[in-house]
Amino acid sequence: MKRKLKDDFSQTINDTVYEWFVTQRTKNIPISGPVLQEYARKVAEELGDRSGNFKASNGWLDRFRTRHNVHFRVICGEAAAVDKITTENWQIRLPNIIQHYNPVNIYNCDETGLFFKLIPDRSLVIDKNDCEGGKKSRDRYTVMLCTNWLGTDKLKPVVIGKAARPRCVKDIDMAKLPVKWYSNRTAWMNSKIFTEWLYDLDLIMQKQKRNILLFLDNAPVHSSDVKLQNVTLKFFPANSTAQIQPLDQGIIRTFKAYYRHYLVKHIIANANAVHTADDVNITALDAIYWIDQSWRSITEATIRNTFKMTGFEIHFVLDDSTSITPKLDAIDVVVNENKCIEDLDQVLKHISISGTVMSANDFVNIDDGVPPYNELDDASDKMLTVNVVTLEDAANDEDTTE
Structure with missing residues (x-):
């Protein structure tokens, strides 16, 4: 029975x-x-x-x-579903949408999944870009990045983990971390966290007396009915962000290349103290600082270029009420993504797992298919949200390796 x-x-x-x-x-x-x-x-x-x-x-x-x-077999983001006509129509409409905003006040945010402890093991690769599980692969964060068009205001990365307060930060003021830490049992973005982040952003802009336009995808966790005073939300057309969202044009990929560079250097630095790469201790605090350093490494020029690639052009009069007058490069800026990949390839040559060396491209792409939120957006996921910073919560659901 x-x-x-x-x-x-x-x-x-x-x-x-x-x-x-x-x-x-x-x-x-x-x-x-x-x-x-x-x-x-x-x-x-x-x-x-x-x-x-x-x-x-x-x-x-x-x-x-x-x-x-x-x-x-991973497809490249949403590219297979992008309607060329939809993309062209959007780029025709875009100048009218942004015409009353100074570029310094135009932002884009997007989430990505990150296996923050994943070692460069070729056995984790299925076909070309996919990954297959193991203990390390379960150590996943959701990271949300947000920047303005000029790259002059890269907001603190949002990091969502499973522990309300990881053990390694129990004596640290969470507000002083270089990221905004949230937690729930799935480590996914959900509407509660996103709405809370939006309200915080709105308060910041009220204090700065700025009105901003925030571009984002129409994920179910991105609430559209939030009442905001100084932040206006503008949603990209469905299934199109692979082509028209600036953060998808190399920024997130470059960010992950930097992150995995820090991870591999950490493994190499601790190689003499362990038997295998899998034994190297990687804490939540390590990941938090690598996320911050990786985000800081993305240059203003790279960000401006990715906005330009998606149709954001300065061919309108800037708002005179804004005291900041940006100066944009007249020449296209070469995105440094390829250099990041080449640098990571050089570092990876020092690590051989199971007798093989993993390529930087495979290592960077390994969690491309990881959803940063529950696509079904069910009520149960919302109920699982845990607000940050209570030690009592951490004692119950904390990962002892973090």
Whole structure:
């Protein structure tokens, strides 16, 4: 009888996960191995597996792939779903949308998933750009970056983890961290966190007496009915941000290249003290400072160039009421993405996992398919949100390795 109940439980998980997988692929959302495993664990927990008996192991993933003939071949963001006409129409409309704003007051924000402890192991690569699970792959943060058009105001990165206060920061004033830390049990962005961040941004702009225009994608967690005084939201057309969102034109990729450069250098620096790269201790505080340093490394010129690539051009009169008058380069700025990749390749040559060296491109792309939010945006995810900074919460759900 117990065997039958276990089989029924496993079948329910498999059916639920497969239905979700098919739904995401119809939206051209790339799904990687670790993402599938993490979602399966979430389903198991929601079905009553509070003790974590269902592991969603690599063996489970292999059986799931075989049973459903699933191949994790990542598409490039949303590019496959982009309607050329939609993109062209947007770029025609864009000058009118931004004409009353100084470029210093035009912003873009976007989220990305980050496996912050993932070592450069070629065995984690499926086909070309996908990743397959393991202990390290479960250490995922969601990071949101936000910058203005000129790159002169890169806001503190938002980092969402699972622990309300990771053990390594228990004696640190969270407000003084170089990132804005949030937490919930899924480490996903949700509407509660995003709305709270928006209200904070609005207060900052009120104090600065600035009115800004914030461009963002139409993810379900990006609430459109928030009442703001000094921040106006402008949503990109659906399924088009791969082509028209500045942060998607190399900024996030360059940010991840910098981050993984810091990670690999840390592994090399500690190589003599451990038996394998997997034994190197990487804390939440390490990740927080690498995220900050990586974001600081993105140059103003790179940001201006990516905005220009997506149709943001200065061919209108700037608002005279703004005291800041920007000076933009007349010549196209070469995005330093390729140099970041080349530098990472050089560092990776010093690390051989399982007898092979992973390429920088594969390492940077490895979590491209990781969703930064629950695409279904269900109510249960909203209820799981935990506000920051209480030590009592941390004692219950804290990852001891962080």
